[in-house]
Amino acid sequence: MSHPWRGWCLLRPGLLLYGGTVGRNALHAHHAVQLIVSAEPFTMADAQGERLTTRIAVIPPDTRHAVLTGAREALLAHLDPRSSPGRSLLARSGTGCEASTWSPSVTRTRDLPVRGSSAHAVPEPAHTSPRPGQHEGVRPLMFTEPPIGHARSAEATTALRVVEVWTGHSAADSIPLHPAVEAAITVIPTLLRRGPVRLRTVADAVHLSPSWLAHLFSAHVGIPLRPYVRWLRLQRAIDLVAAGETLTAAAHSAGFTDSPHFTRVFRHTFGNAPSELAAAIDWLP
Structure with missing residues (x-):
């Protein structure tokens, strides 16, 4: 079963950011590190059939998984596993390749909107200090915001903030490019x-x-x-x-x-064919 994408996408080097409906899909894998943040619980399964119901999931790269029960309001971020935010997300979340470990450990919650103007309690990662080797204060270009004026620009900007918090690349001020x-x-x-x-x-x-x-x-x-x-x-x-x-x-x-x-x-990176996305997605510049 193909992924019923219905929403918007922002594509940056190293990052594909999607906001909208998460539906059921068949067992698949992608090379990206995937972060799913949902306003309501969804259920996933791994290749062995182990299930997990959660609102937050971090799926490691090349890990077979399926969505059994989707969510109407969700954020999906696909990060290149060789990028510093991708590596940091895996390290900070403490997740592994089994379904029971896809839900990161959390210590508190913080109101961060997933989509639109309504706020939902979105758990923060347990570790918020920079990891060894992480460049504090550097906000990678993959987090550049879409131009103001697009109908979805506010949603995408908020979604980028959520990903920044989870990857630890949420510095308010960026170091100028060399x-x-x-x-x-x-x-x-x-x-x-x-x-x-x-x-x-x-x-x-x-x-x-x-x-x-x-x-x-x-x-x-x-x-x-x-x-x-x-x-x-x-x-x-x-x-x-x-x-x-x-x-x-x-x-x-x-x-x-x-x-x-x-x-x-494209399928190896994101788990979907480009033809599945083209007709149903509002693409942000």
């Missing part, structure tokens, strides 16, 4: 149009060593350069599909070999 990282972000789209993007090519373009650029890029963007490039390709392709392009045209324009290649990468 000039070389800013230059790399500017040059990568041009390189993407020419073919594969190599770390050394980007480093040469911004006059840094590959190792130093890799360090700065992960710290300021929140995700290593290679998965960042893959997410840019996914974002470009799904933007084109949402705009009415065929899967084949969108895949080629985004640098995938063909539409099956794009679909495989």
Whole structure:
């Protein structure tokens, strides 16, 4: 059974954020770390049939799971497992691969709206201090807010705050981007149009060593350069599909070999085919 997506999506490098209805679906897995925050209880099961009923779940990457009973109002965040927020979410939640450990331990609740203007009690993670190696004060680019004026911008901004709290990347003030990282972000789209993007090519373009650029890029963007490039390709392709392009045209324009290649990468990352999302989702810029 396919996932009945009905709601809105915000796609950023390293993050797919969804707000809306969570329905039943079949056993599946995705490479992303998934955070589900719901206004009402929902029930999930793992590959062994063990069940969990909760309002908060963190599903580790490549872990088979199914939604048995959905929820009308929910937030789903898919984070790249190699990103600093993705790693931090797993570490802070203390969840494992079994259904009984998908519900994180919590110490208190805090009123954070899941969707719209109504507030719901959303548990905070038990650990709120930065993890070792975490760059305090850095708010990765995956948390940049949508432009003001979109009908869903307020909902998406609130949802980003929820994800920031759970990942520990909720600093009020961001450290400005390093000039070389800013230059790399500017040059990568041009390189993407020419073919594969190599770390050394980007480093040469911004006059840094590959190792130093890799360090700065992960710290300021929140995700290593290679998965960042893959997410840019996914974002470009799904933007084109949402705009009415065929899967084949969108895949080629985004640098995938063909539409099956794009679909495989998208399904492996998010657990759904892009065609399942295009018609039912309000995409935020």
